[in-house]
Amino acid sequence: xxxxxxxxxxxxxxxxxxxxxxxxxxxxxxxxxxxxxxxxxxxxxxxxxxxxxxxxxxxxxxxxxxxxxxxxxxxxxxxxxxxxxxxxxxxxxxxxxxxxxxxxxxxxxxxxxxxxxxxxxxxxxxxxxxxxxxxxxxxxxxxxxxxxxxxxxxxxxxxxxxxxxxxxxxxxxxxxxxxxxxxxxxxxxxxxxxxxxxxxxxxxxxxxxxxxxxxxxxxxxxxxxxxxxxxxxxxxxxxxxxxxxxxxxxxxxxx
Numbered sequence: 001x002x003x004x005x006x007x008x009x010x011x012x013x014x015x016x017x018x019x020x021x022x023x024x025x026x027x028x029x030x031x032x033x034x035x036x037x038x039x040x041x042x043x044x045x046x047x048x049x050x051x052x053x054x055x056x057x058x059x060x061x062x063x064x065x066x067x068x069x070x071x072x073x074x075x076x077x078x079x080x081x082x083x084x085x086x087x088x089x090x091x092x093x094x095x096x097x098x099x100x101x102x103x104x105x106x107x108x109x110x111x112x113x114x115x116x117x118x119x120x121x122x123x124x125x126x127x128x129x130x131x132x133x134x135x136x137x138x139x140x141x142x143x144x145x146x147x148x149x150x151x152x153x154x155x156x157x158x159x160x161x162x163x164x165x166x167x168x169x170x171x172x173x174x175x176x177x178x179x180x181x182x183x184x185x186x187x188x189x190x191x192x193x194x195x196x197x198x199x200x201x202x203x204x205x206x207x208x209x210x211x212x213x214x215x216x217x218x219x220x221x222x223x224x225x226x227x228x229x230x231x232x233x234x235x236x237x238x239x240x241x242x243x244x245x246x247x248x249x250x251x252x253x254x255x
Contacts, residue, residue: 003207006038010208011215014052018219021053022060023227025161025183028053031216032105032158040205042101046093046157047198048205048212054191056216057161061184063224070181071174074142078164078182079189081146082153086190089154090197096155104156106251111159132173141171142182150190154197161187180227 013034021027031053035045064070093101133141145167153160164186168179198204 006208007211009038010034011211014212015215015219017053018056018060018216019223019226020219021056021161021187022063022184022220022223024180025163025165025187026159027056028158028160043094043198043203044205046101047195047201047203048208049157050090050191050195050198051204051209052212052216054188054195055213056220057184057188057191059217060220060224061181061188063221063228064181064184067181067228069177069228070185071178072185074138074168074172075182075185077139078142078146078168078186081143081148082150082186082190083146083193085147085150085152086154086193087197089151090194091154093155094197094201094203101156105158108152108156108158132171138172142168145171146186146189150186150193153187153190154194157194160190177227 014031017027017030017034019027020030028049032045032049035049036042040048065072096104145164149160149164149167152163161183164183165176165179168174168182169176172179174182195204
């Protein structure tokens with residue numbers, strides 16, 4: 001498919017993905033199927049997705065840091081873990097077949113849906129954030145969150161931001177907005193590490209990166225502003241819709 005036709009299909013979805021990801025995570029649930037929909041092989045789709053997502057996530061992370069809605073030490077230690085985890089996960093993905101990668105994504109999607117369904121208060125701020133561990137333990141847990149979810153991000157990707165947000169909230173007792181800010185920094189690190197590995201192995205469609213990245217930046221900027229002003233709860237339903245669409249699409253392709 002020629003570049004102009006790709007952009008017409010992909011760019012609006014990448015804008016939406018950037019917006020959703022900045023608010024509640026899960027932007028990869030929109031962006032990855034967008035690249036697959038225009039016929040890109042799964043490895044090139046994953047590589048292009050990581051490079052573009054890194055630009056949007058960087059802007060959203062900066063917006064959260066500037067607003068002060070973040071626990072920066074925990075976010076940075078999670079980013080260190082995510083760098084290592086994502087590098088390992090992406091190297092594993094390079095040696096997996098397209099069918100295996102699609103199967104991993106297919107298995108991951110219902111897990112995200114179940115977690116969102118069980119966690120009824122997703123999208124709601126806690127009135128009094130709970131401090132569950134001593135500070136040193138929080139740092140170790142944050143590193144573990146970054147390492148484990150970063151590895152998943154490198155191998156598959158969809159739902160990474162949402163998983164990380166939920167981990168910060170459920171395990172460390174952060175309020176949703178602070179958890180979202182920390183997740184953005186951790187997710188940025190995993191995106192950058194994964195993008196570098198994909199790019200060095202020639203799995204990026206560079207001619208599509210610039211227009212897609214511009215849309216991702218705009219969506220991320222508007223999404224971060226929306227989240228900081230208390231709009232997180234409204235995104236939950238959108239993630240369910242995208243989950244369902246991608247699940248059906250992958251099932252159709254595999255059949």
